[in-house]
Amino acid sequence: MPEFFHVLPPRQALQILLDRLCPLGEAEQTPTVQALGRVTAAAIMAREDLPAFPRSTVDGYSLRAADTFGATEGLPAYFAVRGEVPMGQAAQISVSHDEAALAHTGGVLAHGADAVVMLEHTHQANATTLEVARPVAPGENVVQPGEDVRTGEEVLPAGHCLRAQDLGGLMALGITEVSVARRPRVAILSLGDEIVPPEVQPGPGQVRDINSYTLAAQVQQAGGIPLLLGIAADNFDQQLQAARQGLAQADMLIISAGSSVSVRDVTAQVIENLGAPGVLVHGLALRPGKPAIVGLAGGKPVLGLPGNPVSAMIVFSLLARPLIYHLCGCRCPPEPPSVLARLSQNIPSAAGREDYAPVLLKRDNGRQIAHPVFGKSSLIFTLMRADGLVMVPLDRGGLYSGEEVTVQLFQP
Amino acid sequence: MPEFFHVLPPRQALQILLDRLCPLGEAEQTPTVQALGRVTAAAIMAREDLPAFPRSTVDGYSLRAADTFGATEGLPAYFAVRGEVPMGQAAQISVSHDEAALAHTGGVLAHGADAVVMLEHTHQANATTLEVARPVAPGENVVQPGEDVRTGEEVLPAGHCLRAQDLGGLMALGITEVSVARRPRVAILSLGDEIVPPEVQPGPGQVRDINSYTLAAQVQQAGGIPLLLGIAADNFDQQLQAARQGLAQADMLIISAGSSVSVRDVTAQVIENLGAPGVLVHGLALRPGKPAIVGLAGGKPVLGLPGNPVSAMIVFSLLARPLIYHLCGCRCPPEPPSVLARLSQNIPSAAGREDYAPVLLKRDNGRQIAHPVFGKSSLIFTLMRADGLVMVPLDRGGLYSGEEVTVQLFQP
Structure with a gap:
């Protein structure tokens, strides 16, 4: 042996x-709501475009951008207001030359519109007439269909550790179950x-x-x-x-x-x-x-x-x-938390080995100070009194008081 | 209103x-094994000393330190070996003047011994005679009773978020149930x-x-x-x-x-x-x-x-x-993970507000580079493609390409 x-x-x-x-x-199938921290077993593809329709990113009026070109405070462009596209509904109205429709943040643009002018840059002259004081470019204040993600696009790779936003993104695509590593x-x-x-x-x-x-x-x-x-x-x-x-x-x-x-x-x-x-x-x-x-x-x-x-x-x-x-098939484990701090004391070590010293963090004038907790390595309470570990690299004989070091924080 | x-x-x-x-x-009582990440509802006190007995921290021989004073390689001190104190047992043997007993890492010292000399610094001259080539101080290579924690000492404060080592320390004290915040x-x-x-x-x-x-x-x-x-x-x-x-x-x-x-x-x-x-x-x-x-x-x-x-x-x-x-009664939430990185591009902002920009991290020649992921804030996939956030402080109008920034990492 x-x-x-x-x-x-x-x-x-x-x-x-x-x-x-x-x-x-x-792999095993898991409801997406329970998949926080799990590792994807396969790449996940989008089965549809997001958004599925042109969405306004502001409150304002959808219209044809070209009709606003040259508009200024002094010489506004005038539009006939054709109505409102309510939230959560398809556009029932169209706008043509010099026409506009009220648009809400997240709502659909009127048919024929290619941009949204922000409410702040408009003035309702009367019940049906709108003044626009600033030009908008085509596509301005609009999220185009597929701009967030396109059908067939890889949304997440295999071996990815699922975070809060990943669950949200999967739900946005209607992916309510996900294949994760056992x-x-x-x-x-x-x-x-x-x-x-x-x-x-x-x-x-x-x-x-x-x-x-x-x-x-x-x-x-x-x-x-x-x-x-x-x-x-x-x-x-x-x-x-x-x-x-x-x-x-x-x-x-x-x-x-x-x-x-x-x-x-x-x-x-x-x-x-x-x-x-x-x-x-x-x-x-x-x-x-x-x-x-x-x-x-x-x-x-x-x-x-x-x-x-x-x-x-x-x-x-x-x-x-x-x-x-x-x-689990995850090549890059999530980074453990760390902070930068200044050492309050020397940490002796010996070249040729990595040393890990428990430290307690205290703030002093807004700066993080790492105080080594010296103790025999058999003592669990040394670690309980510490907030993290400082590593002395292989090629260093120790660390100096005052040096800036990375403290790997213990996680709850 | x-x-x-x-x-x-x-x-x-x-x-x-x-x-x-x-x-x-x-508060609710929880088995300590299930208490990871829970917040203590009250301070926890030690009900006993740890360790409960003088423990050796090395493999070697327990003896009276005074008998080693002056020992050198050339002029070693000689000891009569009285036997061994086995692991997990009380000392059945005593040592007096110029006597020693085999000690294991974590084991009990012989009665009468006040230090342990490391095996490496001894030489077994014959079956019953030990040469010691180096002096030890009283207490050397020994954890004294109560050195880790003393009866009545506060082990953990109220409002503390329990980490792996805290569970271990509680178990070491026989505290198998813990009162935590609901x-x-x-x-x-x-x-x-x-x-x-x-x-x-x-x-x-x-x-x-x-x-x-x-x-x-x-x-x-x-x-x-x-x-x-x-x-x-x-x-x-x-x-x-x-x-x-x-x-x-x-x-x-x-x-x-x-x-x-x-x-x-x-x-x-x-x-x-x-x-x-x-x-x-x-x-x-x-x-x-x-x-x-x-x-x-x-x-x-x-x-x-x-x-x-x-x-x-x-x-x-x-x-x-x-x-x-x-x-939960926890005043200092655990620090979210972060890393330092250099910005690959300017991040524009405006003074008077905090800006958070999603960034993707890539290593370049061993250095972390933070690449801003620009996207409309309504797009969840902007966050899915990012590894963390960079904050532009209130008093800054933006951050510059090449600047070192703290990236708050998304946690799984």
């Missing part, structure tokens, strides 16, 4: 797995003789399970369905059995293992025994999170995450999150 | 409403003679309802529960009745009205008739979104949003989103 304790930058480790991993490729099921297994479920009062030397729950929440945020497998003791056979069962019912397996060397070795062995090719990367150029394991078994990704909660969360965001999106 | 067509900056309009609006103040119910009413439901084939001059669905998705993203009231025609009595019924079953009402002047006036009248004080602000120094109405009726916020989908979404994010968080 080869063990490549070959420490790789997280992005490179991810790429090794992505290169060998196919999206699930399973949500990946992500099994989560916590390992360790010392771990007990949260509802249990820990005995001496025991601690409650944290990672099953932080990771489950992160799976949810990435659009996956978490399957909690519970806790397995530090015993190879028991762990392998739990991992096998978990992987069989899921599309991806995350093992949160202890961080001691012996325990890590067992996790690697478990992953090796789940199926070929097994462990692909053992160890990341990352702190915290160095002991992470990246594997692939029977076409399904398997991650071994360090047991300490802070490391586990960071490795999840660097590896598991993009993997879940990849399984 | 006074109508203050007093155009205000969006932030100021929001503040006028916030100053008069109480949070709902209704989700606000937000009723959404679409107005307009021209609007038909998405499943209907629009007749001449008709368009399908978009805003009910984009706004419902935005309500969901802000942690509220959308209640779709459907569509009411351009008729005062019908609109007032639908708005009254909606407001009665909800904590907030959003009316998406047409954008023509007459329709806007009717919406303002409807809001005035829902209850005192009625319309607070009519018109924002904002484009698109100027015709928005901010009201309060019987202690519940009522917003009149412009009918065009782009304006409606922008006004929602500026006004409705913070209102929903406020109703």
